[in-house]
Amino acid sequence: MGRVKLTIVPPGKPLVGRAVPPGSKSITNRALLLAGLARGTSRLTGALRSDDTRYMADALRAMGVTIDEPDETTFVVTGMGKLLPPSEPLFLGNAGTATRFLTAAVASVDGTVVVDGDEHMRKRPIAPLVAALKSLGIDVEAPTGCPPVTVHGIGHFASGRVEIDAGLSSQYVSALLMAAPLAPKGANAPVTVALAGAEIGARGYVDLTLAAMQTFGAKVEQIDAASWKVEPTGYRAADFVIEPDASAATYLWAAEVLTGGAIDLGVPNGAFTQPDAKAYDVISKFPYLPAEIDGSQMQDAVPTLAVLAAFNETPVRFTGIANLRVKECDRVRALSLGLNEIREGLATEEGDDLIVASDPSLAGQTLPAAINTFADHRIAMSFALAGLKIGGITILDPDCVAKTFPDYWDVLASLGVAYTDIE
Ligand SMILES: O=C(O)C1=C[C@@H](OP(=O)(O)O)[C@@H](O)[C@H](O)C1
Numbered sequence: 001m002g003r004v005k006l007t008i009v010p011p012g013k014p015l016v017g018r019a020v021p022p023g024s025k026s027i028t029n030r031a032l033l034l035a036g037l038a039r040g041t042s043r044l045t046g047a048l049r050s051d052d053t054r055y056m057a058d059a060l061r062a063m064g065v066t067i068d069e070p071d072e073t074t075f076v077v078t079g080m081g082k083l084l085p086p087s088e089p090l091f092l093g094n095a096g097t098a099t100r101f102l103t104a105a106v107a108s109v110d111g112t113v114v115v116d117g118d119e120h121m122r123k124r125p126i127a128p129l130v131a132a133l134k135s136l137g138i139d140v141e142a143p144t145g146c147p148p149v150t151v152h153g154i155g156h157f158a159s160g161r162v163e164i165d166a167g168l169s170s171q172y173v174s175a176l177l178m179a180a181p182l183a184p185k186g187a188n189a190p191v192t193v194a195l196a197g198a199e200i201g202a203r204g205y206v207d208l209t210l211a212a213m214q215t216f217g218a219k220v221e222q223i224d225a226a227s228w229k230v231e232p233t234g235y236r237a238a239d240f241v242i243e244p245d246a247s248a249a250t251y252l253w254a255a256e257v258l259t260g261g262a263i264d265l266g267v268p269n270g271a272f273t274q275p276d277a278k279a280y281d282v283i284s285k286f287p288y289l290p291a292e293i294d295g296s297q298m299q300d301a302v303p304t305l306a307v308l309a310a311f312n313e314t315p316v317r318f319t320g321i322a323n324l325r326v327k328e329c330d331r332v333r334a335l336s337l338g339l340n341e342i343r344e345g346l347a348t349e350e351g352d353d354l355i356v357a358s359d360p361s362l363a364g365q366t367l368p369a370a371i372n373t374f375a376d377h378r379i380a381m382s383f384a385l386a387g388l389k390i391g392g393i394t395i396l397d398p399d400c401v402a403k404t405f406p407d408y409w410d411v412l413a414s415l416g417v418a419y420t421d422i423e
């Protein structure tokens with residue numbers, strides 16, 4: 001069981017030191033899946049070990065993949081070139097990547113697979129992905145439009161053209177792309193994956209998917225901005241070095257500018273290939289963040305930017321963030337509730353936009369506020385930033401950070417942050 005709460009003691013000085021973010025969640029879960037689908041042994045280094053990657057690894061183990069963890073950041077994955085039917089439903093917690101990616105991939109299992117998650121995941125939509133799989137002739141159902149999903153696989157993925165509406169989640173596109181090489185070699189091959197609408201969340205996640213697929217031997221051709229052709233090659237084992245997590249890096253970048261510190265992340269800002277690395281340029285403008293920030297291409301960085309905006313010189317409107325309402329929690333709501341808990345009127349929701357009023361005089365005040373994190377790691381990690389400048393900020397359910405950054409509180413402590421009221 002995790003702790004109930006902790007209160008952050010503002011350090012009252014710049015945060016200075018070295019703090020390397022953990023491995024990328026997005027890349028680790030892609031690499032685990034593709035290595036698990038390949039025949040042979042793959043070595044994944046620099047990987048993230050957290051709740052989300054454990055759910056993915058355990059699900060693959062339940063389908064016959066051997067995964068060793070020789071040290072804190074390495075997975076050694078030995079696959080047989082196919083997944084076997086698991087004896088029980090796959091339980092994937094609230095890991096969106098694991099849930100969406102496996103829903104498509106298990107269509108290649110010869111047998112029935114149930115993909116399920118916790119009470120939060122059971123509210124996160126998966127109907128567009130299920131509809132796309134059905135359109136390929138795959139026998140799949142998700143009666144509530146959310147997990148659990150039951151997939152009756154026939155031993156391989158299906159060939160043909162599939163359209164996907166990715167307005168709610170780019171993970172649906174990634175899921176179809178990664179399953180596509182598992183189609184049978186034959187008449188209808190290759191698989192074409194096409195976007196149904198122009199709308200898609202952060203495109204950069206599809207680029208991460210394509211890069212990982214290529215590392216594991218897939219052949220993908222981009223036909224145009226909205227469609228891809230994937231050859232039925234299957235996957236081959238590969239060694240893969242995983243870069244640090246850019247979303248995790250945003251908390252450290254923000255902590256640096258908020259406290260006027262100097263934090264060495266051990267990786268140059270330009271070295272990230274993940275979408276959230278775009279947040280660096282925005283964060284470095286603090287306390288003169290722009291009046292409008294389009295969060296659509298760096299969605300997981302929005303909580304970080306929204307809390308930072310509270311200390312900005314001028315108000316900030318966040319646009320392009322509608323799908324934050326279907327993440328681990330409704331993040332637009334959680335951010336506005338948390339900011340208003342600190343100071344009434346600090347945030348307003350306008351449709352799906354979030355407007356942060358901004359009040360540089362917050363810094364140095366004591367404003368006791370208990371932040372409901374809704375079990376969402378990013379709400380916990382971003383509101384911790386407010387606690388670097390305001391006394392009395394209490395984070396409820398702080399150990400929900402284990403989803404992607406289990407050492408978060410220790411990393412802040414190593415930079416000089418202290419906590420009280422820990423229960
Ligand atoms: O593909 C990925 O690795 C991810 C895609 C994004 O989700 P959506 O595609 O659901 O917006 C992001 O929020 C999530 O943390 C990771």
Ligand SMILES: C=C(OP(=O)(O)O)C(=O)O
Pocket residue numbers: 094095096097098300327328378404
């Ligand atoms: C949205 C997130 O995760 P996921 O969709 O992978 O559960 C996140 O990590 O912010």
